[in-house]
Amino acid sequence: MPQKVILPETLEGKTILVAGAAGFVPSTLSEFYLNLGAKVIGLDNFITGSRSNIELLSKYENFEFHECDVAEGLPNFEGIDIDFIFSLASPASPIDFKVIPLEIMKVNSMGTWHLLELAKEKQARFLEASTSEVYGDPEIHPQVEEYVGSVNPIGIRSPYDESKRFAESLTMTYHRQFNVDTRIIRIFNTYGPRMRPNDGRVIPNFINQAMNNEDITIYGDGSQTRSFCFVTDLVDAIHNVMFSEVHTPFNCGNPDEYTIKEAAEFIIKTLGSESKITYHPLPEDDPKKRRPDMHKLMTISDFKPKVGFEEGLKRTAEYFKSLK
Numbered sequence: 644m645p646q647k648v649i650l651p652e653t654l655e656g657k658t659i660l661v662a663g664a665a666g667f668v669p670s671t672l673s674e675f676y677l678n679l680g681a682k683v684i685g686l687d688n689f690i691t692g693s694r695s696n697i698e699l700l701s702k703y704e705n706f707e708f709h710e711c712d713v714a715e716g717l718p719n720f721e722g723i724d725i726d727f728i729f730s731l732a733s734p735a736s737p738i739d740f741k742v743i744p745l746e747i748m749k750v751n752s753m754g755t756w757h758l759l760e761l762a763k764e765k766q767a768r769f770l771e772a773s774t775s776e777v778y779g780d781p782e783i784h785p786q787v788e789e790y791v792g793s794v795n796p797i798g799i800r801s802p803y804d805e806s807k808r809f810a811e812s813l814t815m816t817y818h819r820q821f822n823v824d825t826r827i828i829r830i831f832n833t834y835g836p837r838m839r840p841n842d843g844r845v846i847p848n849f850i851n852q853a854m855n856n857e858d859i860t861i862y863g864d865g866s867q868t869r870s871f872c873f874v875t876d877l878v879d880a881i882h883n884v885m886f887s888e889v890h891t892p893f894n895c896g897n898p899d900e901y902t903i904k905e906a907a908e909f910i911i912k913t914l915g916s917e918s919k920i921t922y923h924p925l926p927e928d929d930p931k932k933r934r935p936d937m938h939k940l941m942t943i944s945d946f947k948p949k950v951g952f953e954e955g956l957k958r959t960a961e962y963f964k965s966l967k
């Protein structure tokens with residue numbers, strides 16, 4: 644039985660590198676660590692991230708930013724101590740899988756490789772952000788970490804699924820070959836402020852359609868299920884994994900499960916919208932069920948999601964309204 648997670652009270656004096664810092668989850672994570680007293684170095688090439696997130700982080704004097712494509716190489720960190728590296732740079736929306744598939748494959752392979760080399764050189768602890776997509780269209784439910792997945796290696800989602808599977812494999816290989824102190828998380832659908840309104844993922848899509856009283860577009864009959872995690876809960880889960888002593892993957896998400904139709908109806912009700920639901924053909928390889936089994940993380944830490952779906956939706960909708 645692994646040791647129970649002990650979280651640090653402060654990270655003053657520590658340096659954290661966040662690859663993908665201009666993105667939705669990584670910028671929220673960066674701000675969390677700045678508030679814990681760490682110095683945060685952010686890297687991003689803005690392929691899906693936003694400059695406004697970097698402006699926000701730049702208000703902290705302990706934040707430093709380098710614009711770079713981590714798949715091409717990293718800035719020169721000679722003489723700089725780095726304690727923790729978060730490998731979070733990767734587009735994550737299904738829309739991106741079709742538009743920028745090669746960029747996704749490059750960042751999850753070469754980008755992860757460069758960051759692992761840096762972790763090896765600096766003797767930094769390293770965390771790879773993988774995804775529930777590594778389970779593909781799962782045959783077991785809920786998904787436990789031991790399940791090895793059911794992924795179509797040549798399907799339209801494969802640039803993302805397979806490159807994340809490669810990133811996991813590379814991370815474990817650096818751990819086995821070079822004893823790099825690695826962690827792996829598999830993130831399940833996460834939503835919240837700082838997502839792009841036109842991101843293409845289900846929650847921002849539905850919220851924006853509901854806010855504008857437009858038809859809510861469901862792909863398929865809406866019976867497919869997803870579990871939605873609010874971003875601050877995800878950051879809490881990531882923090883617990885980083886301070887665990889476990890190298891094998893952890894699911895990170897909220898185990899509450901909704902059908903897509905229920906989620907659409909809930910959003911219409913919560914936001915007091917007049918939108919109607921319309922149905923469209925289901926895309927290829929769309930997973931029918933998704934729910935994380937969270938026992939592994941919950942057994943070794945005090946992690947528990949705190950933000951319910953209704954509150955999370957309202958906070959996300961307020962954010963989208965503030966952009967108008």
Ligand SMILES: NC(=O)c1ccc[n+]([C@@H]2O[C@H](COP(=O)([O-])OP(=O)(O)OC[C@H]3O[C@@H](n4cnc5c(N)ncnc54)[C@H](O)[C@@H]3O)[C@@H](O)[C@H]2O)c1
Nearest residue numbers: 663665666667668687688690691692712713732733830833
């Ligand atoms: N949000 C989710 O529901 C979810 C689910 C599963 C996994 N993840 C993973 O979490 C991480 C963050 O996802 P997110 O939802 O915040 O997406 P995001 O697109 O908002 O953030 C990713 C960031 O990485 C940057 N990036 C991409 N390629 C890069 C490169 N080559 N060099 C430098 N920067 C690069 C982007 O510009 C962006 O700022 C990703 O690795 C993603 O695969 C997220």
